[in-house]
Amino acid sequence: MLLWQRRNSDFFPRTIFIQRYFLGSVVCHFIVIFALFFLNKDKQHDFFLDLSKNVPSMAQVRLLPLSMAKPTGSQVIGSKKSAKKGKLPAVPLVKRKNKTSVKPLTTVMQQKKNAPVKKIKDAKSKKKIVSKATDLKKKNKAAEIKDNKQDQIELINKEDKQVEKIVEKPQEVVEKEKPHEIIQEKVVIEESGGSALSSTAEGQEYLYLTKHELEAFTVGQKLRDCLFDVWTVPLGVPSSAACEVAITIGWDGVILATDFVKKSGILMYDLSVQETLEQVHFPHEMWGKQITVVFKP
Amino acid sequence: MNKIKRHIAVVAVGAFFLSGMKAESHLHDAKEKRDYAVEIDARKSKPIHMKLVALGEKTSNYEAVCEAFVRALLYTDQFTVDVEYKNEKPKKQEVQEYKKSGYSWVVFLDHNTHEHSYEWRLYDTAKAVMQKGFRVPQEGKVSRGWGYALADSFISATTNNKPFACSKLAYCETTKKGESIVWVADFDGSHEQILSRSKRQILASSWNRDPENPLVMYSKYTSCNIQLISCSLDKSEVVASSFDGLNMQPAFSQDGKEVVVCLSRDGSSQLYHYGFNKKLNKVGYTRLTYNAGNNFGPTFLDNGDLVFCSDFELGKPHLYYLDRKADAIERLTEGNSCTSAQYSSLNGKIVYSKMVEGTMQLFLYDLDNKKEKQVTFDPVHKQECAWSACGNYIAYVAQDGDKTKRIMAHSLLTGKKKYLTPADKVCSYPSWSTVYSSLPIVA
Numbered sequence: 001m002l003l004w005q006r007r008n009s010d011f012f013p014r015t016i017f018i019q020r021y022f023l024g025s026v027v028c029h030f031i032v033i034f035a036l037f038f039l040n041k042d043k044q045h046d047f048f049l050d051l052s053k054n055v056p057s058m059a060q061v062r063l064l065p066l067s068m069a070k071p072t073g074s075q076v077i078g079s080k081k082s083a084k085k086g087k088l089p090a091v092p093l094v095k096r097k098n099k100t101s102v103k104p105l106t107t108v109m110q111q112k113k114n115a116p117v118k119k120i121k122d123a124k125s126k127k128k129i130v131s132k133a134t135d136l137k138k139k140n141k142a143a144e145i146k147d148n149k150q151d152q153i154e155l156i157n158k159e160d161k162q163v164e165k166i167v168e169k170p171q172e173v174v175e176k177e178k179p180h181e182i183i184q185e186k187v188v189i190e191e192s193g194g195s196a197l198s199s200t201a202e203g204q205e206y207l208y209l210t211k212h213e214l215e216a217f218t219v220g221q222k223l224r225d226c227l228f229d230v231w232t233v234p235l236g237v238p239s240s241a242a243c244e245v246a247i248t249i250g251w252d253g254v255i256l257a258t259d260f261v262k263k264s265g266i267l268m269y270d271l272s273v274q275e276t277l278e279q280v281h282f283p284h285e286m287w288g289k290q291i292t293v294v295f296k297p
Numbered sequence: 298m299n300k301i302k303r304h305i306a307v308v309a310v311g312a313f314f315l316s317g318m319k320a321e322s323h324l325h326d327a328k329e330k331r332d333y334a335v336e337i338d339a340r341k342s343k344p345i346h347m348k349l350v351a352l353g354e355k356t357s358n359y360e361a362v363c364e365a366f367v368r369a370l371l372y373t374d375q376f377t378v379d380v381e382y383k384n385e386k387p388k389k390q391e392v393q394e395y396k397k398s399g400y401s402w403v404v405f406l407d408h409n410t411h412e413h414s415y416e417w418r419l420y421d422t423a424k425a426v427m428q429k430g431f432r433v434p435q436e437g438k439v440s441r442g443w444g445y446a447l448a449d450s451f452i453s454a455t456t457n458n459k460p461f462a463c464s465k466l467a468y469c470e471t472t473k474k475g476e477s478i479v480w481v482a483d484f485d486g487s488h489e490q491i492l493s494r495s496k497r498q499i500l501a502s503s504w505n506r507d508p509e510n511p512l513v514m515y516s517k518y519t520s521c522n523i524q525l526i527s528c529s530l531d532k533s534e535v536v537a538s539s540f541d542g543l544n545m546q547p548a549f550s551q552d553g554k555e556v557v558v559c560l561s562r563d564g565s566s567q568l569y570h571y572g573f574n575k576k577l578n579k580v581g582y583t584r585l586t587y588n589a590g591n592n593f594g595p596t597f598l599d600n601g602d603l604v605f606c607s608d609f610e611l612g613k614p615h616l617y618y619l620d621r622k623a624d625a626i627e628r629l630t631e632g633n634s635c636t637s638a639q640y641s642s643l644n645g646k647i648v649y650s651k652m653v654e655g656t657m658q659l660f661l662y663d664l665d666n667k668k669e670k671q672v673t674f675d676p677v678h679k680q681e682c683a684w685s686a687c688g689n690y691i692a693y694v695a696q697d698g699d700k701t702k703r704i705m706a707h708s709l710l711t712g713k714k715k716y717l718t719p720a721d722k723v724c725s726y727p728s729w730s731t732v733y734s735s736l737p738i739v740a
Contacts, residue, residue, distance in 0.1 A: 023304060026307070026311035027311070030311060223335050228337070232341050232343050233342040234343075235342050235344050235374060235711050236456065266457050267419075271402070271421055291334075293335050297338075297342075
């Protein structure tokens with residue numbers, strides 16, 4: 001072969017090696033990056049944060065990223081199933097009886113139908129027993145009236161004795177008062193109790209946040225904590241006063257600039273904010289960032 | 298060569314792809330550098346600890362000025378003040394050293410003898426930068442009045458509250474011997490002076506609204522009626538009204554040109570307006586209320602209408618709104634008895650006493666919302682309430698038992714209460730005047 005027909009690889013075996021090495025590393029990097037940004041994108045993370053300070057109902061809040069499905073009963077803190085796993089103690093829920101003990105309305109009507117009023121059912125013997133039917137009807141009515149009176153008396157006595165128990169066990173008291181109507185009320189109670197359990201557990205609220213919102217929330221909470229320790233409001237400041245400050249924090253945590261975006265108009269209040277900013281030490285997450293803080297009395 | 302070209306092409310594509318990834322990550326980092334906006338509510342509050350440095354020679358007048366200045370600031374409960382006298386103004390480093398001692402502010406007080414004025418300058422101890430300053434001329438002859446004027450200007454500049462220190466407090470005292478005394482004191486009940494003294498009973502003392510000519514009005518028992526007396530601070534008394542029955546409780550309009558008085562000349566106590574009557578084309582008394590009940594305690598609103606107490610409708614006193622243009626009366630309160638109403642144009646609210654569970658408590662009525670709000674909750678009877686000149690304090694008679702009757706002041710800013718009269722006096726009918734340019738004293 002002539003000199004000009006030879007390939008570079010004949011002259012420079014090292015260059016070939018370097019090229020191939022470089023290409024291989026590029027391909028490996030490509031695979032890793034692809035895996036990081038595309039395959040691992042929707043990985044689920046579980047965060048718990050105490051937001052009881054900011055939630056008006058002071059309930060414990062569970063934060064869920066948007067992609068996560070709604071938790072089941074075993075995952076809900078405060079439910080009996082999670083209590084068995086050694087988590088927070090179960091919140092006392094509305095007691096309910098087993099469904100097997102439920103007596104729907106139809107049974108009530110059936111019971112009424114099954115009441116001993118024989119003469120109404122026997123159509124054939126109507127003519128023979130017509131003369132005696134009125135007497136029997138009167139007797140039955142009198143018996144029913146007596147039964148109702150006895151029930152009412154029992155109910156009054158039991159209400160006096162069991163005033164406290166009524167609060168704790170409403171269903172049992174309701175039963176004793178009016179047997180026929182009780183069953184209807186039982187059904188109502190169980191339906192409401194059942195629906196409450198299926199939607200949300202008692203004392204539990206859900207907040208769905210994105211990753212960025214969650215980060216901002218945690219950072220804001222840390223910022224509030226560090227400012228609470230330092231800031232004291234002067235006495236007698238009206239509640240409508242508010243001071244908005246834009247703070248630029250350096251990469252070493254030192255405040256580079258503070259701009260009063262909106263002053264309260266009350267000199268003592270603005271000076272207290274200024275004094276606070278000179279004493280505060282911002283958390284590490286705030287370094288190198290710009291923050292806008294609204295101070296409210 | 299083809300292979301080389303292929304290699305180069307692959308490398309170029311890979312590099313391009315990687316650069317795109319890095320750019321995206323840079324963007325992600327840039328997003329992380331976005332601003333955070335946070336709202337913070339205060340958890341704790343405390344008064345401002347400040348140092349008052351009086352520059353110049355320490356004379357008796359200068360001491361009185363400093364003492365009055367400090368007393369007025371301490372009265373607000375918003376400041377704690379330590380006084381120091383120095384001949385020369387300290388340097389910046391010395392001012393910053395005050396911060397180590399726990400002082401947030403330093404106030405320099407200077408007496409300008411050439412211009413007959415006092416000056417105060419406020420510095421923050423962190424950067425030793427002057428924040429505010431004010432010059433107050435020496436008006437009047439009373440040195441503590443200059444201190445009050447300094448305090449008023451300082452409070453207005455730093456807290457945005459209205460001035461109150463240059464006002465006076467008037468109240469009645471009934472001695473153990475049955476003698477009645479009308480006292481005039483400073484805003485906090487200090488430096489009290491006797492204005493009038495009589496063996497006949499005196500009650501319902503109040504101030505007029507003229508800052509140039511301060512007068513104290515009160516009712517005095519006579520053998521045939523209850524006269525309304527007007528007394529200036531040089532102790533000269535003039536009978537303002539002497540109809541049959543009682544002549545009591547004059548109320549002045551915001552501009553001080555109109556007066557409404559309670560007169561019982563026609564039987565029960567009714568409201569009468571004293572001024573120019575357009576129909577009759579002369580100055581005189583015009584009756585405003587026509588009912589069979591007792592109408593008393595009138596107070597003027599900004600628009601010229603009146604709020605007063607009456608029992609004509611329910612048999613027990615309640616607050617009523619009198620629309621003078623429409624000549625209509627509307628009841629404002631419900632429930633238990635309500636008395637001693639007074640309106641403040643500075644905050645637009647009416648303070649009055651209302652019976653709650655057997656104890657008279659102070660309430661505020663907002664005319665805009667038409668809602669009342671209870672201010673006090675302690676088990677002491679409160680009555681005969683009056684607003685301060687700044688609208689932030691309420692003076693009232695605190696009656697705990699049958700014998701003790703002391704005048705107290707309740708702060709709406711801090712919720713704290715202070716006694717304005719000593720424990721051994723039975724006092725009633727407190728009244729705060731307007732703010733005067735020079736502090737008036739009883740001759």
